[in-house]
Amino acid sequence: MTQNFQCGDHSALVGYLYDDCEPLEREAIGAHVISCPACAEELAMLAVTRQQLASWTPPEAQLGFRITPATADTNVLAFRPADTGSRTVSRWRQPLPAWAQVAAAAVIFVSGLAVGMTRGEARAASAASERLVGLDHRIAGLEMAQRRLASVATAPATPPATPPAESLSLERVREEIRKSEAEQQEGFQVELALKGVQVLRDARTYTNDRFERERRTGLLLTSLTEPKE
C-alpha cells in the first residue's frame, strides 16, 4: 500500500476513520491530516456522524428461536417457550387472548349503550321538567288573571257622576252600551282564560304521563342490559 496519501482521497480517509487500513497508510494519512485543515474537517465530520449512528439501537424483540428435537427431522424451527427464555417482553407488546378481546369489546359496547341511554333519559327528564315549570307559570298567571277578571265582574258598579240635564239621557245610553260591551268582553276573556287553564292542565297531565312512560322504558332497558351477576 502506498505511503503517499493524496489529499482528497475519501476512500483512504474512510479506511483511516475505521482503522481498517495498512499501518503505513495510516501513518501517512495521520501525518497529512495534521497539516491539512480540509481533510481534518472532513475526518472530524465523518467521526461525528459515526458517533450519531451509535445512538440507533433496534427495539428489543422476543426471539428465542430454537430447533426442537421433535421437529429436527422435519427441519422445523420452533419458538422457544417464553418461560424458559431469559428475555421478557413488555406487556403492551403481548397480544391479548381472544376471550379478553371479546370481553373488552363487550364492556365497551355495554358502557356506550348505558351512557347513551342515561344521557337520553336525563335529557328527556330535563326537557319535561322545563316544560312542566313553564306550564305551571303560565297556569298560575292565567289563574291570577281569571281571579282578577272575576272580581272585576262581580264588583258593584261605580255610581255615575251627575251629568247636565240635557246630556243625561244620551250619556246614560252611551254608558249602558259601554257597560254592556265591557261585560261581554270580560265574560269572553274569563271564558277564554278558563279554557286556557283547562288546556294547560290537560297538557301537564299528558306531559307527566309521557315522562313517566319514558322513565319506565329507560329503567326497563337498563335492567335488560346490565350484566348479570
Add this chain to the structure above:
Amino acid sequence: MTWTDEELVARSRGGDVESFNQLILRWERPIYALAYRVIGREDDARDVCQEAFLRAFRALPGFKGQAKFSSWLYRITLNLCRDWIRRHRRAPVSQLPEGADPVELAAERGAVESIEDLAARRELSAAVEEAMGLLPDEQRTTIILKEYHGMTFQEIADLQGCPLSTVKTRLYQGLTVLRRQLERNGQIQGAVVKRV
C-alpha cells in the same frame, strides 16, 4: 465449555441439534439487529431472522466452512432482506410498535439516564433511522455491516460481491449523505473541526 462457531457447526453437521441451537442463541441478536436495520420493521425483521436460521439449518450439509459461519449467516440474512425489500418495493421505514410509548421504550433501555437524556437519545435515534432509510440499499447495508457489525472492508466486499474500493466509496458517500441529513435535522452542527 464454550465451543467455537466452527466446532458447533461441525457438531451440528454431525446431527447434534443442540449445537445448532447454541449457534442460534449466539447469533440471533446480531442477525435480528441486522434485519431490523436493513428493513426497518420489527415483526418482519423477526420473521427474516427466523427464516435465516431455518435456511442455515437446512443448508448446513452443504456448508463446507469456506467462510466464517457468521459471514455465511449474514449473507443468508441479507439475501432475505433483499427479497423482502423487493417484495415490498419500497425503502425501509422507521416504525414504532403499535401502541408503544416512546418514553416507556426509552425507560426500558436504561434507568440511569435522565428524562431529558432519554428524550434526546430517542430523538437522535429516530433521526438516524430516518436518515438511514433515505440511503440507497447498498450504501445503507455497507454502513450497517461496518458500523454495527464491525466487519472488515474485505468481508463486506465478499458479502456484497463487489471490489473493496466500492465498499469504501459506498461507505463514504453514505456517511456524507447521513451527515447532511442529520445537519438538516439539527442533530449535527456544521464545521465541527473549527470548534475542536
